[in-house]
Amino acid sequence: MNCDEHPILFRRAGYEYDRIKEKHGEKRALRVIKAMYKNYRYLMYINTGIEEDRVRHDCSTVADRLGLQLEETSGDIHLILNMLNGIIDDRFLIILPEGYITEEMFRK
Numbered sequence: 001m002n003c004d005e006h007p008i009l010f011r012r013a014g015y016e017y018d019r020i021k022e023k024h025g026e027k028r029a030l031r032v033i034k035a036m037y038k039n040y041r042y043l044m045y046i047n048t049g050i051e052e053d054r055v056r057h058d059c060s061t062v063a064d065r066l067g068l069q070l071e072e073t074s075g076d077i078h079l080i081l082n083m084l085n086g087i088i089d090d091r092f093l094i095i096l097p098e099g100y101i102t103e104e105m106f107r108k
Contacts, residue, residue, distance in 0.1 A: 042069040
């Protein structure tokens with residue numbers, strides 16, 4: 001497995017992969033990436049209807065290489081678009097710096 005064959009996996013590991021590869025080589029960098037995902041049981045693919053067909057295949061390949069089950073669900077991008085456009089409603093939790101997250105915040 002190398003970064004050209006599986007760009008999604010290596011984008012996710014991003015900086016850490018590049019840093020380790022430069023210092024210790026690709027073999028060790030790959031070992032670290034697998035260690036990063038060792039406690040994961042599945043990889044979730046969210047089909048929003050706007051992805052290119054190859055994206056699901058890439059996710060499946062990454063899941064196979066890491067020994068993870070590929071789960072799939074449908075979703076949409078409206079929440080992300082709203083956030084990027086500054087449209088904040090009751091679906092967002094705003095946590096100020098040094099603020100606390102409590103379970104009650106999720107019970108609306």
